[in-house]
Amino acid sequence: MNTTIVATDGLTKVYGQRRAVDAVSMTVRAGEVYGFLGPNGAGKTTTMRMLLGQVRPTAGTATVLGAPPGTPAALARVGALVEGPGFYPYLSGRENLRVLAAYQGLDARTADAALARVDLAGRGRDRFRTYSLGMKQRLGVAAALLGEPDLIVLDEPTNGLDPAGMAEMRDLLVDIAAGGQTVLLSSHLLAEVQQICDRVGVVAHGRLLAESTVADLRGGASLRLRAFPLEAAAAVAARVLGPDAVELVDGDRGDRTLRLTAGAEAVPDLTRALVAAGLDIHEISPVERSLEEVFLEMTASAAPALEVSR
Structure with missing residues (x-):
């Protein structure tokens, strides 16, 4: 049975007349990578700040590791990187982490362990201001990993990274989850989320x-x-798969194909039936909607949250 790490019920945040987060009810389970997916301005960062106790909700409730957000019981087991890493530019990566470790009452050796975890041990003595953007992001994740927290909250961890940096970050997050920790990350990069997340919450206009x-x-x-x-x-496919499984589709170039509601296991029987009927087969291929297609379809019909009346 999966343990619930984060649970919200009707979580809402209103700023003046703007409803930034609108009655969000979400569940994050132990050991998973949960992707909080939405465009910029959708309410992802505000939700995360409420879960960390940095922002007080207007309405609704939330629990983090069984405790109210922002309480010592919750914060002791949570690591976070929200809206970019903030470090002393004149200190080295290792010195920055040791300052944070000391603040948390942790041994200095935890800083070295965190540096090694994000593959920065060889650059630990270099000043933070000399780091590339990808290295700065990885150091931010290292800060979130100090003390081996049960939950790591990351806000747009691949933001601004080049393809190589994204791949490194993706591998790191998968490795963190494989070690038994839970990752809650926000992103607007759908391809990245599709590759690494076990479950996702799709948010738009705060909902x-x-x-x-x-x-x-x-x-x-x-x-x-x-x-x-x-x-x-089409007649053969309807006979093999059933009439409701066959749909005629007009292509972009004026060509027409058949979309069949069936998996790869149906291909052998279907192929034999088509060949037996003397038909010319040009293509039988699997079709999967990307997460981007699903997301655009869902958010296209989502209306903005209503303004709060005074």
């Missing part, structure tokens, strides 16, 4: 539109069939 595994959110598998004559192929 949580969906919460699910990436696979479930993308929907069931389907097949694309191009064969000639197409009408005869």
Whole structure:
């Protein structure tokens, strides 16, 4: 049975007449990478700040590791990187981490362990101001890892990184979760989220539109069939898979194909039936909606949150 690490119920934050977070109810489970997915300004950072006790909610409730956000019981087991790392530029990476470790009552050796965890041990003596953007982000994650917290909260950890830096960060986050820690990260980079997250919460205009595994959110598998004559192929596919599993699709270039609601396991029987009917098969391929397609479809119909009346 999965342990709940973060739970919110109707969590809301209002600034003046703007509803930044609107009745968000989400659940993060132990050992998973949970992606809080949404465009800039969707309310992701505000939600995270409420979970860290940095912002007081207007309404609703939240628990973090079974305790109210911001309490010593919760903060002792949480590491966070929100809105970019903030370090002393004239200190080295190791010295910055040792300052943070001392503030938390941790041994200085925890700083060295965190540096090694993010592959910065070889640059630990270099001043922070000489670090590349990717190194600065990794040092920020190292700060969040001090003391081996149960929950790591990361706000846009790949923001501004080049492809190589993104790949390094992705591998690091997967490694953290594999070690048993829970990662809650926000992002607007859908391809990154699709690769590393176990579950996602899709947010737009401050509202949580969906919460699910990436696979479930993308929907069931389907097949694309191009064969000639197409009408005869549709009849064969309907006989093998059922009439409700066959859909005629018009392509961008004026071509027409069949979309079949079926997985790869149906391909052998379908192929044999098409060949037996004497049809020419040009393509049978799996089709999966990307997380980006699902996200754009969901957010396109999401209206902005209502203004708060005075």
